Amino acid sequence: MALSREEREQFLAEPHIAALAVDAGAGRAPLTVPIWYQYEPGGDVWILTGLDSRKNQLIQEAGRFSLMVDRLDPTIRYASVEGPVISTTPATLDHLREVSARYLPAEKVDGYVDFAWKNHGEQVVIHMRPERWVSSDLGQV
Secondary structure, rough: OOOOOOHHHHHHHHOOOOOEOOOOOOOOOOOEEOOOOEEEOOOOEEEEEOOOOHHHHHHHHHOOOEEEEEEOOOEEEEEEEEEEEEEEEEOOOHHHHHHHHOOHHHHHHHHHHHHHHHHOOOOOEEEOOEEEEEEEEOOOO
């Protein structure tokens, strides 16, 4: 059964690992990779990735991307969202801390943020405006 707008937005707001997909060009399947993301219901989705990464290059070329999140328990539920890139800006330490705190236990955030800031190279934040949704809870009758 399809999720209501409120249900799908709330589900996307939970800290799932997303599968990001973006067009990889003629003769290639889409690039599909796991990624951390940030989202609040009614807002835009944002991801953080390397400035020189293949993800960033392909997203900038395509001008859009999609994210899909799912869970298996207590029921199989998923939400997929696709839309245009509305901005790309340099990442800040605050962005890195915010997305890290979403996924890591509190006691590991500072260590991870320090390591990532020093070792992952220049990062960008890419904002996407949700335009198309596909969602379902396969356990609902």
